[in-house]
Amino acid sequence: MNLPLTLALGRYEHVRGLEAQGLDLNVLEIPIEEMHFRFTRFREWDASEMSFGKVAALLAGENPDIVALPVFTSRVFRHSAIYVREDSAIRSAKDLEGRKVGIPEWAQTAGIYVRGMLQHEYGVDLAAIHWHQAGVREPGRIEKVALSLPGKTKIVAVPDRSLTEMLAAGELDAAISARPVGRHRLFPQTEELERRYFEKTRIFPIMHLVVLKREVYERDRWIAMNLFKGFEQAKRASLARLADITSSHVPVPWMAEHARRWQALAGEDYWPYGVEPNRPTLEAFLRYCFEQGVTRRHLRPEELFAPETRESFKI
Numbered sequence: 406m407n408l409p410l411t412l413a414l415g416r417y418e419h420v421r422g423l424e425a426q427g428l429d430l431n432v433l434e435i436p437i438e439e440m441h442f443r444f445t446r447f448r449e450w451d452a453s454e455m456s457f458g459k460v461a462a463l464l465a466g467e468n469p470d471i472v473a474l475p476v477f478t479s480r481v482f483r484h485s486a487i488y489v490r491e492d493s494a495i496r497s498a499k500d501l502e503g504r505k506v507g508i509p510e511w512a513q514t515a516g517i518y519v520r521g522m523l524q525h526e527y528g529v530d531l532a533a534i535h536w537h538q539a540g541v542r543e544p545g546r547i548e549k550v551a552l553s554l555p556g557k558t559k560i561v562a563v564p565d566r567s568l569t570e571m572l573a574a575g576e577l578d579a580a581i582s583a584r585p586v587g588r589h590r591l592f593p594q595t596e597e598l599e600r601r602y603f604e605k606t607r608i609f610p611i612m613h614l615v616v617l618k619r620e621v622y623e624r625d626r627w628i629a630m631n632l633f634k635g636f637e638q639a640k641r642a643s644l645a646r647l648a649d650i651t652s653s654h655v656p657v658p659w660m661a662e663h664a665r666r667w668q669a670l671a672g673e674d675y676w677p678y679g680v681e682p683n684r685p686t687l688e689a690f691l692r693y694c695f696e697q698g699v700t701r702r703h704l705r706p707e708e709l710f711a712p713e714t715r716e717s718f719k720i
Contacts, residue, residue: 462694470619488581
């Protein structure tokens with residue numbers, strides 16, 4: 406008999422038809438913020454998509470109750486995540502120093518990447534920014550992990566306002582958010598900028614990955630590799646569909662051409678799972694987490710994932 410496994414995922418093209426040998430998967434499609442909140446807070450199901458920042462914070466602590474798989478369900482370049490007011494005098498990344506900048510959470514994965522990019526690519530002093538934390542559209546959002554902020558970095562929590570309200574009212578000079586908080590971005594044309602960034606750094610930002618509850622993993626360790634293989638098979642089927650020019654597999658024109666352009670830049674497997682193909686991204690993100698006080702120690706990529714998923718047999 407197959408083992409039942411309840412897994413929460415976003416509705417992605419590259420997980421369509423997911424199957425794993427020996428498992429009867431009960432896949433829950435839940436909105437991302439709700440999924441992250443419920444699993445982070447209550448561990449309601451066996452396995453889940455989870456924010457990379459939260460995973461890193463948990464795995465850097467003592468006795469983590471999750472085990473991660475090197476399956477990266479969501480990846481997004483984040484040059485487009487910095488919003489400014491319509492009448493803003495901010496023209497460059499360095500202009501953010503000395504300004505009031507809003508964030509949904511310091512440990513939000515998108516924000517970690519943006520701040521790392523600002524610091525390492527644009528020379529921005531993060532401690533010189535006046536950080537304000539609030540919900541994107543609704544008041545009351547709070548940090549989900551304990552922070553150890555570096556140096557003179559300070560964050561003001563604003564429980565009764567939203568970033569969207571404060572930016573529109575001029576109470577913030579800018580905001581960093583995965584979800585839109587306005588119409589005006591610091592970098593309005595991002596595709597070529599992000600292409601050059603990838604060519605220089607080989608960083609393709611990982612937003613979400615898949616985790617198992619440790620009790621599930623420890624009881625049946627074979628689940629990790631079988632689930633990893635299932636995700637890999639589903640992804641490869643998705644890439645083949647996107648390359649097929651005979652049918653419209655997604656409702657966007659020229660999708661096969663977009664896929665070919667990205668493949669020419671990123672390689673044959675242009676949405677890779679596993680550690681080695683993603684080492685530049687993993688190492689950069691873990692460095693950012695430590696520098697920004699999201700993790701209390703500097704993790705190595707090898708520490709993140711179930712050991713069964715780090716090696717494969719050869720014939």
